[in-house]
Amino acid sequence: MQQERNSPTLDDVAKAAGVSTATVSRCLNLPDRVAKKTLDRVMKTVDDMGYTPNFGARAMAARRTFTIGAIIPTMENSIFARGLQAFQEELRSRGYNLLVASSSYRPDVEKEQIRALVSRGADALLLIGYEREQAIYDYLERQGVPVLLAWAFLEGQVQPSIGFNNRAAMCSLANRVIELGHRRIGVISAITKGNDRAAERVAGIRDAMSQNGLNPENLKVIETPYDIQNGAAAFDELMKADPGLTVVMCGNDVLAVGALRKSKEMGLRVPEDVSITGFDDIELASIVTPGLTTVHVPHREMGRKAATELVDMVEKISNGRSAELQASLQIRDSLGVPGMSDTGGPDR
Amino acid sequence: MQQERNSPTLDDVAKAAGVSTATVSRCLNLPDRVAKKTLDRVMKTVDDMGYTPNFGARAMAARRTFTIGAIIPTMENSIFARGLQAFQEELRSRGYNLLVASSSYRPDVEKEQIRALVSRGADALLLIGYEREQAIYDYLERQGVPVLLAWAFLEGQVQPSIGFNNRAAMCSLANRVIELGHRRIGVISAITKGNDRAAERVAGIRDAMSQNGLNPENLKVIETPYDIQNGAAAFDELMKADPGLTVVMCGNDVLAVGALRKSKEMGLRVPEDVSITGFDDIELASIVTPGLTTVHVPHREMGRKAATELVDMVEKISNGRSAELQASLQIRDSLGVPGMSDTGGPDR
DNA sequence: TACGGCAATGTAAGCGCTTACACTATTGGA
DNA sequence: TCCAATAGTGTAAGCGCTTACATTGCCGTA
Structure with a gap:
């Protein structure tokens, strides 16, 4: 039952290319610190061997993941989909990845998911709305994981949030x-x-x-x-x-x-x-x-803003700024004046 | 810019509880190999310190993640949502987690996502449809990652799949x-x-x-x-x-x-x-x-079956069985006989 | 009383990576 | 010509966990 993965490691690549692991690592992460010639040779080896870095090992050594977690109440319906899409796009353009989890509107599940995302090394978290145990915020603070709330904005809250009233x-x-x-x-x-x-x-x-x-x-x-x-x-x-x-x-x-x-x-x-x-x-x-x-609701704008703010928080450019967006009325046909019906209004 | 996370580690817990790291690890993973008294003390310490295991480290040491990855073309629309929901539920009941990524219907993005999921240590992958470069299947095979295809079923394909025709x-x-x-x-x-x-x-x-x-x-x-x-x-x-x-x-x-x-x-x-x-x-x-x-389309059934099969593959109970499900006509009102219109049918 | 067996725990060797630091050429200026 | 600065690379120490193997103490049995 033990998985016998024999995927190549950094070490394998290093040996094959005749360099040290440090050099291979640098080729992957800081290419301009490496001589062009070496770089080419190493990259070719990487390709030839079909090498994929081990995310866990990398996260552990680098102490960062460039991953931001988001927990939404539901994936099944599209309320959050648009905002999340924009969130992800913006994140990607800043060099970060998104890890999504859904809580089914259940606080206990959300709590579990938060731990899971922290455990997976999320550099920061996006959560929906304010309402949750204080213990969760404490936990996150202790873990040193920045949090931003979205889809809600209330004056005078401690947690930074991007949303509307x-x-x-x-x-x-x-x-x-x-x-x-x-x-x-x-x-x-x-x-x-x-x-x-x-x-x-x-x-x-x-x-x-x-x-x-x-x-x-x-x-x-x-x-x-x-x-x-x-x-x-x-x-x-x-x-x-x-x-x-x-x-x-x-x-x-x-x-x-x-x-x-x-x-x-x-x-x-x-x-x-x-x-x-x-x-x-x-x-x-x-x-x-x-x-x-x-x-x-300006979903896309909210997603985009949340992403930039969260990245700023991770990179210590900001330590959490809130922003209030404006929701507007969208008038269509399902609202009319009462008593239009022939059968008589209620207040006749 | 270095993240100064000071979250407690296994070591910290071990010291605080006065046991070795091995014992703490066992409390977490094989509780019945530990004396009740020790277990209680350790678990209390774990709680008190707000300890969360580091997923990367665990994955690296255990060489498994109990995570299964799925790449769907889109999250924004609900085609796959229902199936995925069922997939996740079934996975969870078998003790596995789901990691989702979306490819926006772009093969290059899908390829990238596949690498990302492998890199994150997915024990297996769920992919949609057959059509992709052979190189991808080769890569996955080399990495020792089982794959199952869903939402499609064709006779005589090499890859195991759960779907309909x-x-x-x-x-x-x-x-x-x-x-x-x-x-x-x-x-x-x-x-x-x-x-x-x-x-x-x-x-x-x-x-x-x-x-x-x-x-x-x-x-x-x-x-x-x-x-x-x-x-x-x-x-x-x-x-x-x-x-x-x-x-x-x-x-x-x-x-x-x-x-x-x-x-x-x-x-x-x-x-x-x-x-x-x-x-x-x-x-x-x-x-x-x-x-x-x-x-x-029997989305939920497909999701559920895919989950059980994939877990079986990871646990070497199966090495990939395909299954064909039946799609059925759903007759509603948007289809009628031609030429019902007063304005004259096309074949008058 | 002596000893095999077992339950509970500890020791320590990695897992695959990044990075501080050390080292070696090379270069240019004095 | 000599030396400091610099570019390119290597060495090796962890990151936080699991687990094979070793150790300890205890029980029951011969």
Whole structure:
């Protein structure tokens, strides 16, 4: 069961090329410290032998990996995909690699993944959102691993972060909703426990209600895991509990798409009978019919900025600067004025 | 610029617990070879110090990583997400980890990623499709790294693979299309160069044409990269070049969704004016309106089987068994009979 | 009582690499 | 002509872990 790898080592290459291991190593890492002639000969040998350096050994000796780890809640859906793509591209252009892990929105899994990435020698870590045990931040500090948070930005937090204000963004969408005349609002949120983004978004809706003289207590909220099916089920539950709802605001586009689909099944027209809004502006939002009114998040910009900042942190150019990006409303057709329906508005 | 990590090492733990490094290592890896009392004391020390083993060092000493690498063409879209998720779950239950990389459908990038994963000590590799330089297989063989291919299955290939017959699957969909009366078929395919799945799918359509007495030469094919926008553009081009097309078969669902959207913009009704089909049956396929008729691929099953087989290969239980899975037609509303339109069919 | 056997632990040799330091030519300036 | 500076290369000490082998102490048995 012992793996019998006989891949060539630095030593093998050195012998074959008739130089010392130091020289081979230099050819690979600091080519201009080596005579052209030697370099050519060594590189040819490297190619001929199909030599690949052993990452573990290299990391151990050099005490760096040029690898940055990122832990996202989910790979299966595309919320983070675009941002991560940009993150990776930027990282690569700076000479770093990306190691991704996903936590399935589970704090215990995230913790495990953090240890795994540290164990693998990640030079720094990108994490999503603020909310996690303090012990984790302590651990990371002790290990000397810089961390940057993304997809969230809150004044006065200790941890450096690149993101936007989820609460304010959702509040501004809710204001728009209320402006249009909606009074009876239902909410389908992701599970807020352990997920500050989700919690902040719901809070943003309540803010808007208060600002407009509505009682936030009246807000009906259903929490459910990130999944189209769940969005559909939640919509059903919400509408059955209160058929007078004129708008259902969803914590993310995926839930909103589920709601949209369910509304169709229930024979409700959107936005005539009921309006639906999302959050994130993933590609799907522009594809469904009607197009989803949502909050546009600057994923790519966030990914790019996070990458440059994190590299700066690793290279001690910065010791962690936060940046707030702006999310904007993306108005499409799924949000309308209440009471457009022939069957009579709820407030007649 | 030198990272001054002072994270505790095995040695530190050993000293603190008053035992040798060997004992600490055993506590971590073979707990039942250690006296209960010692074990408890050591584990407590490990916890207290926040010790995390250094993966590189461990890999080097143990000559195994319990990590399996997978290189997929893209993370951004969800074709592979579901399969990969299942792959990972199964891997985890067998005590292995997954390391993912994406190649952006570029052979050179894939090659680089393969080296990177080998360099990181992957015990085995999962690759998509057959088509790549022989040199890569040779390299992997020399390195002693088992490989399994997925998402494709072809008789008589040397490499073990878990997948389905793309050609036969698409052929069966095309047969259905022709059965319904379609004669003028347009195709939007992914780039076939370096992508055997894409090429096989187009070939499958030609097979069906031959079988039904149509001339495969007449098939109009546009190749374009995997992206909704591109699908839309290709649809536009196809329909402008030949407005008489009654059906556009797409190489995957993403392109099909693009085509669907474009058809709407062009004022063409689906399937009355033109039918559209996809391939893969990603979630999106059931969400768009009309629902996409497509080929259902057993992603999860494929991921699961690939994981068990790959682990068996690493553990020398198997030296590579192939398995063919069945893809099936998923009939929805985007495929209809030609000439349903009031505006007159092409063959009036 | 003596001793084989076993359980628990320790000792130390690497695993494949980087890099500080040492060494040898070579070069150019005084 | 001599010497300092410099370029090119080699030597060897680890980096943090696993594991074969050696050692120790204990038990049960003859």
